[in-house]
Amino acid sequence: LAKxxxxxxxxxxxxxxxxITCSHNNIATNDYITWYQQFPSQGPRFIIQGYKTxxxxxxxxxxxxxxxxxxxxxxxxxxxxxxxxxxxxxGDASSGANNLFFGTGTRLTVIP
Amino acid sequence: xxxxxxxPRHEVTEMGQEVxxxxxxxxxxxxxxxxxxxxxxxxxLLIYFNNNVPIDDSGMPEDRFSAKMPNAxxxxxxxxxxxxxxxxxxxxxxxxxxxxxxxFGPGTxxxxx
Numbered sequence: 001l002a003k004x005x006x007x008x009x010x011x012x013x014x015x016x017x018x019x020i021t022c023s024h025n026n027i028a029t030n031d032y033i034t035w036y037q038q039f040p041s042q043g044p045r046f047i048i049q050g051y052k053t054x055x056x057x058x059x060x061x062x063x064x065x066x067x068x069x070x071x072x073x074x075x076x077x078x079x080x081x082x083x084x085x086x087x088x089x090x091g092d093a094s095s096g097a098n099n100l101f102f103g104t105g106t107r108l109t110v111i112p
Numbered sequence: 113x114x115x116x117x118x119x120p121r122h123e124v125t126e127m128g129q130e131v132x133x134x135x136x137x138x139x140x141x142x143x144x145x146x147x148x149x150x151x152x153x154x155x156x157l158l159i160y161f162n163n164n165v166p167i168d169d170s171g172m173p174e175d176r177f178s179a180k181m182p183n184a185x186x187x188x189x190x191x192x193x194x195x196x197x198x199x200x201x202x203x204x205x206x207x208x209x210x211x212x213x214x215x216f217g218p219g220t221x222x223x224x225x
Binding site for chain 1: 147153154157203205213216217
């Protein structure tokens with residue numbers, strides 16, 4: 001049973017802010033939310049992780065509402081190099097393989 | 113650290129042949145994961161290990177697939193016999209015991225003819 005749901009694809013113009021939302025209605029109390037980015041011919045790489053409210057790093061921001069049933073990855077002023085697939089994960093291996101569901105992610109295409 | 117190392121990077125073989133994929137995790141990481149990625153199914157977890165012990169292999173598609181981790185610095189994923197539908201990119205990843213972040217290798221692109 002998939003723990004997360006995200007849009008299959010999104011398009012954005014260069015310089016715009018992009019928000020990708022992930023639904024995780026069955027998130028457990030101890031679960032963290034982690035986002036990964038994958039470029040063609042490479043393995044996924046960590047972008048950001050959070051538990052509640054807002055987390056920001058040099059690459060992105062992660063917004064998590066109080067009920068934690070969804071989260072939004074925000075990429076400010078995207079460039080062509082941000083074209084990639086983005087995955088949302090909830091939980092970790094210590095709570096079972098069901099939490100390691102990457103699926104097909106959200107394919108972001110940045111248009112010049 | 114060099115990161116997660118996988119070999120070979122590319123493998124082309126004929127149906128029925130045995131294929132062995134190799135992975136060296138990041139030193140000190142307690143978890144090791146094997147994933148398979150295809151266009152149709154995305155990135156799927158096949159099996160993962162904790163401290164060299166297989167914890168969950170429910171993602172292994174069938175008995176033709178097997179994985180071992182004889183020590184903390186080496187794991188193999190074997191397909192015997194291989195079939196064309198096994199063609200995919202196979203990723204290995206590792207993580208620390210109490211962290212969710214996984215570090216992925218560059219992957220092995222397998223083509224079974």
